[in-house]
Amino acid sequence: MAYHTLTWLAWLGAAAYLALVNQQPLQSILLILATGTVFAAVSRANQPEANPGARNASSHAGQAWKVQGWSAFLRFGLSVWLVALFFNLLFAHAGNIVLLVLPRNWPFIGGPITLEALLYGLANGASLFAVLLVFATFNLGLDAHRLLRWLPAGLYQAGLIVSIALSFIPQLIASLREIREAQLLRGHKFRAIRDWIPLFVPLLTTALERSLTLAESMEARGFGGIDRFAVADSSVSPMPTTTERSTTNLQRGTTLAGLLALLVGLLWRATDSVQWLGLLSVALGILLLFAALYTQGRRLKRTHYHHELWQQRDTLVSLACLASLAITAYTQVRDPAALFYYPYPPYSPWPGFSPALGLAILLTATPAWLWPSLHVSYYETDRG
Amino acid sequence: MKWGQWVNSAILILATLTGIAAFAYPFFTPTTGGSPFAIAHAQDAPSVTLILTLLCVVIIVANLTSRQMSARTIAVLGVLSAVNAILRTIPGPGGFSAIFFLLVLCGYVYGSTLGFLVGVLSLLVSALIGGGVGPWLPYQMFTAGWMGLTSGWLPDLRRWRIAELLMLAAWTALWGFIFGAIMNLWFWPYISTAQVSPGQAWETGLPFREAIKRYAVFYLATSLWWDAWRAAGNAVLILSLGTPLLKVLRRFERVLGFAMDTSI
Numbered sequence: 050m051a052y053h054t055l056t057w058l059a060w061l062g063a064a065a066y067l068a069l070v071n072q073q074p075l076q077s078i079l080l081i082l083a084t085g086t087v088f089a090a091v092s093r094a095n096q097p098e099a100n101p102g103a104r105n106a107s108s109h110a111g112q113a114w115k116v117q118g119w120s121a122f123l124r125f126g127l128s129v130w131l132v133a134l135f136f137n138l139l140f141a142h143a144g145n146i147v148l149l150v151l152p153r154n155w156p157f158i159g160g161p162i163t164l165e166a167l168l169y170g171l172a173n174g175a176s177l178f179a180v181l182l183v184f185a186t187f188n189l190g191l192d193a194h195r196l197l198r199w200l201p202a203g204l205y206q207a208g209l210i211v212s213i214a215l216s217f218i219p220q221l222i223a224s225l226r227e228i229r230e231a232q233l234l235r236g237h238k239f240r241a242i243r244d245w246i247p248l249f250v251p252l253l254t255t256a257l258e259r260s261l262t263l264a265e266s267m268e269a270r271g272f273g274g275i276d277r278f279a280v281a282d283s284s285v286s287p288m289p290t291t292t293e294r295s296t297t298n299l300q301r302g303t304t305l306a307g308l309l310a311l312l313v314g315l316l317w318r319a320t321d322s323v324q325w326l327g328l329l330s331v332a333l334g335i336l337l338l339f340a341a342l343y344t345q346g347r348r349l350k351r352t353h354y355h356h357e358l359w360q361q362r363d364t365l366v367s368l369a370c371l372a373s374l375a376i377t378a379y380t381q382v383r384d385p386a387a388l389f390y391y392p393y394p395p396y397s398p399w400p401g402f403s404p405a406l407g408l409a410i411l412l413t414a415t416p417a418w419l420w421p422s423l424h425v426s427y428y429e430t431d432r433g
Numbered sequence: 434m435k436w437g438q439w440v441n442s443a444i445l446i447l448a449t450l451t452g453i454a455a456f457a458y459p460f461f462t463p464t465t466g467g468s469p470f471a472i473a474h475a476q477d478a479p480s481v482t483l484i485l486t487l488l489c490v491v492i493i494v495a496n497l498t499s500r501q502m503s504a505r506t507i508a509v510l511g512v513l514s515a516v517n518a519i520l521r522t523i524p525g526p527g528g529f530s531a532i533f534f535l536l537v538l539c540g541y542v543y544g545s546t547l548g549f550l551v552g553v554l555s556l557l558v559s560a561l562i563g564g565g566v567g568p569w570l571p572y573q574m575f576t577a578g579w580m581g582l583t584s585g586w587l588p589d590l591r592r593w594r595i596a597e598l599l600m601l602a603a604w605t606a607l608w609g610f611i612f613g614a615i616m617n618l619w620f621w622p623y624i625s626t627a628q629v630s631p632g633q634a635w636e637t638g639l640p641f642r643e644a645i646k647r648y649a650v651f652y653l654a655t656s657l658w659w660d661a662w663r664a665a666g667n668a669v670l671i672l673s674l675g676t677p678l679l680k681v682l683r684r685f686e687r688v689l690g691f692a693m694d695t696s697i
Binding site: 066209212215268309 | 440443444447448450451454455480483485488489491492494495496498499500501502503504505507508509510511512513514515516518519535550554555557558561562566567568673674677678681682685688689
């Protein structure tokens with residue numbers, strides 16, 4: 050993979066933030082183009098023929114279906130956009146600039162068809178499609194296991210559960226197929242919903258039996274030390290030490306305080322006119338919650354078998370993404386009108402364009418500009 | 434561990450309330466429309482909502498998994514989430530997906546804590562394999578978690594087979610509708626008056642009862658039939674598959690002998 054996980058996260062932060070706050074159509078279209086370039090680079094890198102000499106060719110072949118799935122998803126998003134545009138054009142009769150007038154006696158769609166309705170449909174769909182495209186690119190560019198490795202240490206058990214589930218899924222699909230074949234060979238026919246019992250019950254049984262095997266092998270490798278929670282008699286199981294207990298209390302106290310501050314801040318901000326006090330309380334709450342997560346993770350010592358490489362292009366892309374994030378945040382605070390778009394009166398129907406935001410959007414395309422493997426793969430195909 | 438249980442419940446309830454407050458944040462936009470500040474306020478709503486809801490889910494999960502879990506609990510959680518994620522990806526007729534029935538059964542048999550974790554994690558896993566990671570994911574995780582959690586509150590009716598099945602089926606159908614209503618609420622304030630007829634759209638400064646009425650109309654007009662189809666499908670699945678699946682789950686409760694340490 051081309052970039053470090055943290056680089057991808059920085060990119061997601063910058064691009065998703067822009068996609069979620071921006072409503073101006075010209076900026077949305079530029080964002081779609083910028084993200085689309087990255088999407089194209091990622092999906093080319095995921096094609097198996099793009100890297101014939103790659104060491105992990107098998108894992109790349111496994112990515113090919115993912116590219117197809119995402120392309121289909123984006124095509125679906127595009128069709129939703131078109132349908133929504135069409136509906137908005139026909140049913141919304143607001144606005145001053147009339148393009149044509151349909152006969153009044155037609156039900157629902159009769160009346161003036163306005164330019165504003167057209168523009169609004171286009172703009173709304175463009176910003177929605179930009180969100181879809183950003184998340185599609187992120188899903189494709191980064192596989193789940195690499196993301197899980199960067200979970201905060203306090204969440205390692207949840208991360209472990211998710212990675213167990215992810216690696217179980219291919220096995221489960223295989224056993225689903227096996228059970229189905231076995232039942233078909235016995236002459237079983239899958240017609241009504243009751244016929245699925247001989248499929249579901251063995252599937253669940255196999256899965257739970259496998260979890261028993263997995264747990265035994267984890268215990269055999271020393272996972273979790275003595276399994277004190279499986280022992281019913283608490284006098285046999287070792288009690289938690291006092292330091293462990295005090296850390297737990299500290300962490301729970303911090304969590305409660307943080308949640309309280311967050312809740313009070315949100316309600317405050319919603320109801321009162323003194324906005325910054327509520328904002329302060331929200332910020333304090335977030336800070337406390339992160340502190341609680343940190344305390345929980347501090348007890349654990351983490352070792353990594355495989356280290357990811359941080360390269361020069363990671364530095365460049367991350368800096369570009371952080372700059373983009375800063376520009377967007379600054380614009381949102383100082384000039385929120387640059388992000389807002391509503392074509393119906395009393396606002397102007399003509400979309401605006403802010404050069405600073407344009408720069409912020411272009412900066413999110415840097416992963417594609419600095420993409421490493423493209424040149425290599427061209428070279429290799431030329432040779433072959 | 435009575436005290437710890439109280440603290441866990443307090444954290445869960447507070448985090449849920451905060452999640453709801455964050456969820457309802459777009460509805461609190463100031464009524465003084467037109468000023469640039471109102472625009473800014475309306476605009477940071479999607480990202481604020483998203484980040485805070487995600488944080489709340491993360492905090493609950495972190496708290497529930499803060500003690501060292503046994504290998505068996507971890508393995509069972511992983512496997513059940515995987516099965517549930519697969520069930521979600523099996524396409525059914527008419528946008529139907531079978532995500533609810535196994536989740537309800539797990540919560541009912543194994544208790545609230547495990548139900549919550551299976552709900553949250555199976556939605557996460559199915560998003561990771563099916564590529565459904567997006568701004569809607571934190572809400573789905575929250576709602577599915579609560580579905581598993583509340584299923585643990587149901588009375589244990591294992592002596593009356595028929596009553597047990599009927600109760601679980603009705604419960605699943607009910608949650609099918611609740612899930613749909615909450616998921617629609619996510620994007621409802623962003624739909625403008627231009628897209629749906631005026632009696633169904635959200636406007637700033639609407640009185641609470643009027644807002645509820647409009648949302649009910651919107652729900653009836655758009656998503657009721659989808660949700661009804663999904664709820665009925667999952668209820669039928671419970672009725673036809675419930676008895677054997679409950680038997681399997683109960684057998685493995687004994688075989689694996691796992692127990693959740695943190696309880697809510």
